[in-house]
């Protein structure tokens with residue numbers, strides 16, 4: 001029986017209990033939302049995974065992408081990145097490896113972390129043939145089954161890339177066509193073979209596999225825009241109409257899903273994108289990479305992604321995919337992963353400050369920080385900070401004997417006003 005099936009029968013499972021406790025939400029509310037598909041808890045029944053809740057009332061979650069490329073194959077380095085991601089607060093990692101022994105990498109990552117692990121099985125299907133378009137539909141489903149059997153908690157499948165969205169793409173004036181790697185494999189396969197995407201055409205078979213292992217489907221956005229000029233066009237929304245239908249079918253089959261979203265979106269189109277996706281996909285949990293809000297900041301895309309992520313969170317995003325400073329430039333280093341994660345954590349917290357179910361807990365942290373600042377209590381500030389070590393390092397590098405900081409020194413506004421009130425013996 002899957003977690004969703006249990007939830008529909010009114011059973012509060014240990015995973016639901018754990019999530020409810022961690023989030024400070026009543027277990028019955030979590031059960032109800034899992035049953036309705038509004039919260040996903042990706043836990044493969046073959047793996048001892050730390051249950052994490054993604055969706056309504058849940059704190060905003062962060063995924064870290066790791067994995068080899070064909071140009072950079074260093075399995076030990078990727079394992080280090082996976083462990084560092086967990087240590088720095090990622091709630092999930094996705095292995096996006098395309099180079100080297102993919103089975104070995106995945107097996108080691110699954111053993112290295114306790115948090116949910118996601119993959120994109122079509123990468124392995126494509127790697128099994130000399131050229132991508134030669135993979136067969138059996139290769140694609142076999143890869144999904146293999147990952148499920150190994151304990152992968154969620155898989156990205158670009159099931160919304162179908163003949164319909166391809167036709168919309170043909171008619172569009174997109175600048176960057178398709179920038180999703182899995183989406184490009186699928187599209188190239190469809191054009192080469194003259195057939196519809198097997199993950200769409202045989203979606204029920206995909207559901208059977210997912211159900212057997214209680215594996216969550218992350219419905220990928222193969223048509224995600226790769227530049228802000230392509231942000232809100234027909235191919236994207238056509239795909240979301242399809243994904244909404246697939247969400248419904250998944251829920252009916254008791255398979256958990258979340259939906260992936262764009263990409264690159266200018267600030268004033270983020271609300272339209274997020275609310276549109278939520279409406280079309282029946283309020284399924286939403287998983288976004290960024291969105292990146294300008295195309296001209298390579299080297300700073302962890303920041304452009306965090307800006308977009310925070311605004312998207314205002315309108316309903318539940319799960320942020322970390323963007324690193326090396327986005328669009330190179331395979332990220334360990335340092336890039338840490339930097340990307342910390343910046344994404346800042347974005348996630350700003351979302352939680354206004355998210356229903358989380359805002360009170362999140363506000364408590366900010367209020368404590370405000371009091372610690374007022375009292376010039378530096379240790380407390382470091383303890384509360386998202387990265388206390390960094391904060392301490394900056395203060396210590398330009399520190400004086402004063403209990404203020406070197407920004408204003410003796411002219412510390414907080415100190416001046418506090419002392420003024422004390423002299424006049426006015427309580428404040």
Ligand code: SF4
Pocket residue numbers: 404405406407408409411412413414415
């Ligand atoms: S010295 Fe200035 S910046 Fe530093 S704590 Fe006081 S008011 Fe704030």
